[in-house]
Amino acid sequence: MxxxxxxxxxxxxxxxxxxxxxxxxxxxxxxxxxxxxxxxIESEKDMKSMLKSIYSKNKDVLPELETEEIDVSNSDLVTSYTGIQSTGNVESLVVLEPLMSSQAYSAVALKVKSNANIETVKEEILNNVDMRKWICVSAEKLYVTNYNNIIFFVMSDEDWATATYNSFKEYVGNEIGKELQKSGEEDIELPEERPAQ
Structure with a gap:
């Protein structure tokens, strides 16, 4: 038994x-x-949490940063952070930027409406975001991609931008859309050289 x-x-x-x-x-x-x-990553809270996670992973190489939710009803503010002129497709926007504005760094998570053309919005960011928006400094590198309907972009010096961008890709398990990038020097027009006198 x-x-x-x-x-x-x-x-x-x-x-x-x-x-x-x-x-x-x-x-x-x-x-x-x-x-x-x-x-x-569906809400502003999720985007803020993601940006904080990326920052904490790179805290030893990045300047002191803070996350901020941006009011998307203010189209001028949305345009100043993203370069997007037609802000009607923007659902939410969260940024990670330095406490001091003289450091060229901006990481942005932007949620667009489900019917928005993600690739068109990414191209608009690539072509219009101001890489020289800081006092006396400009970003060297801009990376833009997306995870579902969340567009992520970062612009800064090469090292900071690359570290942040790689942390985003790792955060979403490399499940990203088309990757776009641009160097800040592409837009700079230098004056003509003059012979030394």
Whole structure:
């Protein structure tokens, strides 16, 4: 009798373990996971959390930064941060920028409406964002991409921009759209050289 009870308990324990493992596997297959956590970027809170995570990962190389939610009903403000002229497709906007405006750094998470043409908006950012918006400094590099309907871009010096951009790609498990980039020097017109006198 004791032997039969032991066998029954062992069989029940094995079935329970298999059921638990099965539930965990199914649950993990239904979520995109990065380092064991689900990637969900849908709200301003999610975007702010993502930018804070990227900053904390690169805190040792980046200047002191703060995240800020931007009022998307103010089209002038949206344009000043993104270069986008037609702001009607913008749902939410969160920026990560220096506390001191003399440091060229801006990381932006921009959620667009589901019917927006993401590639057109990304091109508009690439072509119109002001890479010289800071006092006495300009960004060397601009990277633009998207994760679903979240457009992410960063502009800064080469090292800061690359570190931030790579952290974003890692955060979303490299599930990104078309990548665009631009160097700040492409827009700078230098004066004619004059011979030394």
């Amino acid at each position: 004791k032997k039969q009870t032991m066998i029954t308990i062992i069989v029940i324990a094995i079935i329970a373990i298999i059921a638990i493992v099965g539930v965990v596997i199914v649950k993990n297959n239904n979520n995109t996971t990065i380092g064991g956590t689900s990637v969900k």
